Amino acid sequence: MATHAVRLNAVTKTYGRKVHALRGVTVDLPQGGFTAVMGPSGSGKSTFLHCAAGLDTPTSGTVHIGDVELSRMNETQLTELRRDKAGFVFQAFNLIPSLTVTDNVLLPFRLAGTRPDHAWVAEVLGRVGLGDRAGHRPSQLSGGQQQRVAIARALVTRPEVVFADEPTGALDTQTAAEVLTLLRQVVNSTGQTVVMVTHDPLAASYADRVLFLAQGMLVDEVYGAGPNAIAQRMTALGRPRAVPC
Numbered sequence: 001m002a003t004h005a006v007r008l009n010a011v012t013k014t015y016g017r018k019v020h021a022l023r024g025v026t027v028d029l030p031q032g033g034f035t036a037v038m039g040p041s042g043s044g045k046s047t048f049l050h051c052a053a054g055l056d057t058p059t060s061g062t063v064h065i066g067d068v069e070l071s072r073m074n075e076t077q078l079t080e081l082r083r084d085k086a087g088f089v090f091q092a093f094n095l096i097p098s099l100t101v102t103d104n105v106l107l108p109f110r111l112a113g114t115r116p117d118h119a120w121v122a123e124v125l126g127r128v129g130l131g132d133r134a135g136h137r138p139s140q141l142s143g144g145q146q147q148r149v150a151i152a153r154a155l156v157t158r159p160e161v162v163f164a165d166e167p168t169g170a171l172d173t174q175t176a177a178e179v180l181t182l183l184r185q186v187v188n189s190t191g192q193t194v195v196m197v198t199h200d201p202l203a204a205s206y207a208d209r210v211l212f213l214a215q216g217m218l219v220d221e222v223y224g225a226g227p228n229a230i231a232q233r234m235t236a237l238g239r240p241r242a243v244p245c
Ligand SMILES: Nc1ncnc2c1ncn2[C@@H]1O[C@H](COP(=O)(O)OP(=O)(O)OP(=O)(O)O)[C@@H](O)[C@H]1O
Pocket: 015, 016, 019, 020, 021, 039, 040, 041, 042, 043, 044, 045, 046, 047, 048
């Protein structure tokens, strides 16, 4: 049995001939961990997340989710793997405005053509604090509540890994804290794995581990750090390298 939820080995991603978004990234993301990925704009964070989640294909190197190596899979198998093992939360909540909260959360079942477990859907909505909003439309909810619907939708398939790309990017500080606390609880209470890209040191401080990317390479990491320590590491990444005299 794999002890990692996700494993990247020597992963590169080159767009066209010249844009080296990832330049040989090797890292294990353990099961039941909360990992944040930080780095300057253009450092490869989203590319990292997309390759780790099987949304994008590396140019070279391997990605495993659990014991399964993604490069060995065809597009249909990848779609099934993402559906069964991964949940996704993005900055834009990507809810369907005409559907109720419950129907938005039921979408993964509809897309998979499987029978929804209504009791479980109700329980997940309760967990994200929206048990009393099940019949509302997204437009009747605050931004934070909408993101909690998106998290419920990501959790309803009981994924092994939740991939979150700037999940608090569109939220105010207080609402962001609620969403991050929820992600933290997911890890603590269910042992699911969360991987989150963020620009925000405060958001990253909810994670157990923060990975720092610069120019497509993993250049640093910290464990259990607070927002100030994380911000300092980020600042250090932005400093120009010393020029030899
Ligand atoms: N589909 C694409 N085609 C060409 N270049 C791309 C593509 N996607 C990303 N890139 C380039 O790859 C590099 C890494 O991009 P990526 O979006 O992963 O960085 P990021 O750290 O997530 O950036 P940001 O913080 O600004 O969202 C950038 O130079 C970007 O322009």
